[in-house]
Amino acid sequence: MDKSLVLGSASPRRKSLLELAGFQFGIRTSEADESVVKSKDPETLVQKLAEVKAEQIATTENEVLVTADTVVSFAGNVLGKPENRMEAIETLQLLSGNTHAVHTGVMIRGYNQSKIFSIKTDVEFMELAETDIIRYVDTGDPFDKAGSYGIQTKGALLVKGIRGDYYNVVGLPIAYLVKELEKYDITPS
C-alpha cells in the first residue's frame, strides 16, 4: 500500500519547507493544549510538545504524520511566542549581542513505528539598539514566532551569524527530516 504524508501543523513555514523538499502531503491541524507540557530542558520540551500535537491527530494505517515544535533558549530561559508587545521587546533585549539556541522537536508517526528527535541551531544576534527593537516589534512580525523574531523575514536584520541548520530555525530541520522519512517509505516526488 502506498504511504502518504500528513503534516500536523498550522505553520505556513512548515508547509513551505515540505513543499521546498518536493513532498506531496495533506495538512491536518490539532488544538493541542500546549500548557500541559512542562520542562525546563528545551530539548525535552520541544520533543514532548511535538508528541502532544501528534496525539491530537488521527491517521490511517497508510499515513505518516509529522508534527513539530520550536523554542528558543538562552541563559536558562525557554522562550516561546511572545504574549504581548512588552514581552517581545524584553525578549529581543535579552537576546541582543548574545548567542541563543533554537530547538525544533519533531515527531514522525507511522502505523507501526515512530520517532521523536530534536535539532539545535545556534544563532548570534547583533547588538540591537532599543529603537531598532521597537521598530521591528511594531511590524508585528514577532508575534507568531518563538523567540520573538523570524530569521526568514525582517528578523534577518538582527542576525550576525548562525551555526547549524538554517531551516531548523524556520521550523523544520528539512534535510534531516527527509532522511528520516525515507525509513517510512516517504520520499519527495
Ligand SMILES: Cc1cn([C@H]2C[C@H](O)[C@@H](COP(=O)(O)OP(=O)(O)OP(=O)(O)O)O2)c(=O)[nH]c1=O
Ligand atoms: C526562531 C524562529 C521561529 N519561527 C517560528 C517557527 C514556528 O512556526 C514558530 C514557533 O511556534 P510552534 O508552536 O513551534 O509552531 P506553530 O504554532 O507556528 O505551528 P504548529 O504548532 O501548528 O505546528 O516560530 C520562525 O518562523 N522563524 C524564526 O526565526
